[in-house]
Amino acid sequence: xxxxxxxxxxSGVIEKFEEHWGKRATRGLTLLIGLAVAAGSVAIIWQWxxxxxxxxxxxxxxxxxxxxxFLTVVAIxxxxxxxxxxxxxxxxxxxxxxxxxxxxxxxxxxxxxYKRAQLAGAATDETTAKSVMLLEASIDLLKGLLExxxxxKRADMEAKIRGAEARxxxxxxxxxxxx
Numbered sequence: 001x002x003x004x005x006x007x008x009x010x011s012g013v014i015e016k017f018e019e020h021w022g023k024r025a026t027r028g029l030t031l032l033i034g035l036a037v038a039a040g041s042v043a044i045i046w047q048w049x050x051x052x053x054x055x056x057x058x059x060x061x062x063x064x065x066x067x068x069x070f071l072t073v074v075a076i077x078x079x080x081x082x083x084x085x086x087x088x089x090x091x092x093x094x095x096x097x098x099x100x101x102x103x104x105x106x107x108x109x110x111x112x113x114y115k116r117a118q119l120a121g122a123a124t125d126e127t128t129a130k131s132v133m134l135l136e137a138s139i140d141l142l143k144g145l146l147e148x149x150x151x152x153k154r155a156d157m158e159a160k161i162r163g164a165e166a167r168x169x170x171x172x173x174x175x176x177x178x179x
Contacts, residue, residue: 011093041083048072135168
């Protein structure tokens with residue numbers, strides 16, 4: 001199930017504040033904002049709930065004020081519900097923002113590792129190609145020396161040439177070479 005976060009324009013301010021002042025200061029700012037909202041809610045509750053109740057019981061015509069008291073309670077309850085909803089949305093927004101930052105960092109790290117693996121693969125391919133060229137040159141050199149070699153050393157040199165040619169065939173057939 002998807003989650004929706006509502007942004008009332010505070011996200012940019014909070015992000016910039018956190019970048020400049022750090023997490024502790026941002027938590028303090030968030031706490032101050034929460035306390036201000038709570039203080040405002042208490043003031044509204046006092047002004048629109050407690051005072052009317054006190055006035056209600058002090059006036060002789062309290063029957064008519066019963067309806068206004070009920071409407072006041074409904075209005076304050078709605079305000080408290082909206083305040084709780086805003087606090088919940090802000091909390092969800094912070095979680096979503098944190099998750100997005102972690103995902104972006106993980107993607108960046110993955111891209112870096114992938115790039116390094118490609119560079120290592122290219123370096124391995126280059127090294128393998130150089131090794132093949134060196135082995136081919138060594139075989140050619142051994143074949144050239146074989147023509148001038150004394151007869152007692154020819155069998156040993158032919159065995160070395162066959163071994164080098166077998167190794168060359170293995171290197172050329174390896175999966176690393178076929179990339």
